[in-house]
Amino acid sequence: MCTTTDCVRVASRIHDAIDYKVKPCDNFYEFACGTWKKKNVIPEDKSAYSSFDLVADDVNVILKNALEDKETEADIEPAKKAKRLYRSCLDTEKIESLGTKPLDDFIPKIGGWPVLMSSWSDAGFDLKDLLVTLAKYNNWPLISLSVYTDMKNVDKNILYLDQPSLGMPGQKYYFKERNDTMIMAYENLAVQVATMLGADKTVAEQDMKDMVDFEILIANISVPSEERRDSEKLYNKMTIAQLAQNYSEFDWLGYINSIMSSPKIQIDITEDEEIINYSPPYFDKLFSLLNNTPKRTLANYCTWRIVRHRISSLGKAFRDLNLEYSKVLYGTSTESARWKKCVGKANSILGKVVGKIFVGEAFDEAAKADMLKLIGNLKVAFEGQLFSNDWMDESTRKAAKEKYTITEDEYFSNIINFIQESVAEDLRELRKPIDKTKWSMVPSAVNAYYSSTRNEIVFPAGILQPPFYHKNYLKALNYGGIGMVIGHEITHGFDDQGRQYDKTGSLRQWWSDDVVEVFKTRAQCVIEQYGNFTVKEADLQINGINTQGENIADNGAITQSFKAYRHWVSQERNEEPKLPGLDFSPNQLFFINFAQVWCNSMRKQSAISRVLTGVHSPGKFRVIGTLQNSPDFAKTFGCPVSSYMNPEKKCKVW
Structure with a gap:
């Protein structure tokens, strides 16, 4: 015994x-x-609860205590940034005082959101330019572009072209009846966000209905996950010149080169650049759909996808909208404690340094x-x-x-700055040698993974x-x-x-x-x-x-x-x-x-x-x-x- x-x-x-x-x-x-x-009753702020969550809760407490420690001379600069980010996230008084201003200032930088604009015209609208702009913020509403290991030549990186993720959790959510509770909750969230940002309610209701109708069509032309398990079928290598031949309706070289040659990345792309098309069936149908969709709907949808992600960095009124939506989708009835959200954000943004803090505090x-x-x-x-x-x-x-730069003054700006640096860092890998020591998971994660290409x-x-x-x-x-x-x-x-x-x-x-x-x-x-x-x-x-x-x-x-x-x-x-x-x-x-x-x-x-x-x-x-x-x-x-x-x-x- x-x-x-x-x-x-x-x-x-x-x-x-x-x-x-x-x-x-x-x-x-x-x-x-x-x-x-x-x-172990499911907490009100969670949709499920497991043994993994119990361990994660303990990890979060350790990280909270470490991030709340005052900065010292001994702290390395990334650790100081993590603590500043955490404090800026906790400063709800400052976040509330700014109201919608951070998003009001940001939306014009990406070309505006038609639903908010009384004089929007499709005459000057260029979808490619909008997609290039959104890519800087790691937002890929119609076309996903990434850099990853070439699955057939694992000593080099290559560009991957793929179908995008969707606004709701998965493709099958869009296959329900149009008036399904979850689809309507998603549409209502978009309407409420638009009206809180100043849109006319009647205009918002029509625009967001058209937008969701379009997103349902995007879901329908996307390849189901059941058909994406055969890597050989997904691996379709070609040059950008060949890609342009296959889908001549879109300026592929202009799109990809504009993203990759931006000041933060500085990689010139020619038509001889190789790329892997991971979802030909999606792209076979995409451009016909785009040609039959009003430009206003395209602009509203693409901009909504980035607005949707950014409202969580605003005040309580917007977080309450997220909570109402989460009640329908996940059954949660209250927000997580603010410190938990801020620990999670610091961990997702600065995972390596936060992980170093965790290892120093808790790893034997x-x-x-x-x-x-x-x-x-x-x-x-x-x-x-x-x-x-x-x-x-x-x-x-x-x-x-x-x-990247972290200040205590402005949580919204901190997140935007990080996203820009993060997406640029990922895309810069195209011309770099493979780093086989790089992890795809933060050290504090209560999880594990297997990498096929490594x-x-x-x-x-x-x-x-x-x-x-x-x-x-x-x-x-x-x-x-x-x-x-x-x-x-x-x-x-x-x-x-x-x-x-x-x-x-x-x-x-x-x-x-x-x-x-x-x-x-x-x-x-x-x-x-x-x-x-x-x-x-x-x-x-x-x-x-x-x-x-x-x-x-x-x-x-x-x-x-x-x-x-x-x-x-x-x-x-x-x-x-x-x-x-x-x-x-x-x-x-x-x-x-x-x-x-x-x-x-x-x-x-x-x-x-x-x-x-x-x-x-x-x-x-x-x-x-x-x-x-x-x-x-x-x-x-x-x-x-x-x-x-x-x-x-x-x-x-x-």
Whole structure:
């Protein structure tokens, strides 16, 4: 029996989450999380609440305390900027005193918003010029342009052309009836913002109706996410000259060169520049739509997309409009505490330096060494999975083995200045060598990720906390927590998308055709299994296609992490002790901690959003779906064949 203070604490946490009235083999998620859900009511400012949120709350408190410390001579300049940004965000008195002036001053700089202008004329309107101007502020309402690693030549960067994101959370929101509550809430938000900025209400109502009608058409010509999982089909490399031949209605060279040759970027683009068109079907239909849309509607829509993002930097009246909209879309009924918003903004804008502050305050260096050992065992376990598969041929199996200015005075201006610098910094990467040390996530994030083009996994300091990890926990808990997370990211390299990239991160088919077909058959089992789960809060079934990559990663990870734990036990030649007050073996604790990582509650609106737009299954089904396929789980808990948690038919990819 482990009776240390840390063991007593974690035993209490595990015990308090379990619903002992539910049998593990009947529904392991309800068994592991039933009481957690009763005790952890969703806060009014959140649409959902989970174990991840509990950890993130702790991280935010640490960051709040650090950002509220006074500047000292010892602070590096970026740390001083982070503190100034945080203070400018907290200064609501100054924000309120400025009213709409920051946005009133900003809108004319981008060409004006027709809905606010009594004398707007389409005679001088040039869509290309407006799109170039908006690009400086990282706003891409019709055409998305970015710089990223060339998927087939990972030693260089290249321009990517893609369809844009939309104003509502996802494409499927636009496929509802025109008078749907969510669509009307979006339209009403635009009307109210316009009238608060001085528009005539009657004009605003007509203009915003036309604008939303147009956005619905944009959504309809966009390629659905289910059809964007095959990277080979998305990879359409061509020169700008060829792009101009394909879509002669638009001045592509003028558009791209105007953005890239701006003073902050200073890269000249010629018609011989290569670019990857990531969404040909969208662009095939876009220009016909634009030609049949009034210029006033185009100007209103494009400008609305940047106004929509900037109202959160204004006073309470505008934040209240956002809150009313959020009530409809997400079910939240109150704003988050101001300090939480300001910590989040500082973290998103100056994530590296804020992360450095967090690491200095909270990261135990011993955790890094511990993680390296754990990863070593996970690699051994995954290699075992790889070589035990009977559906891979020898050659494929062998290849798989190798595989800016901040002031305290003006919050709105601070955000605008950062956005301009940030988008310029990203686009300047076009002519720079690939920086393989650069992260896509801030150090304080309670998350992890896998990069296909770098073939690397990254797990920041923020996630190395309970329930995922603690240096004094039983290894069973750490392997069930952070071990599962890391195994999940490793397996992403071999899911339906990751398998398309080789050991260098290059996009190419390195599996034989026969192996690909067997993989697809096995993946289809996972698609159908999860597609049959109904999320009762939303009364919708999970999208098995969109979530397949994450589900495959979960399933591979549970096998990998459990085998890695048992490998550790065999190395130590000694089973771990039990925890006080809990009649569970270490093997059982492994699965319990895995499940409790995913304890969560969702409002109806959040559940709908996750099903319609998410690539992850809800936490409940990340537990149930994964463990239904796990012989190790069934054996550990003695679940009879054909019980809910041990069905006869199981899906196995890895």
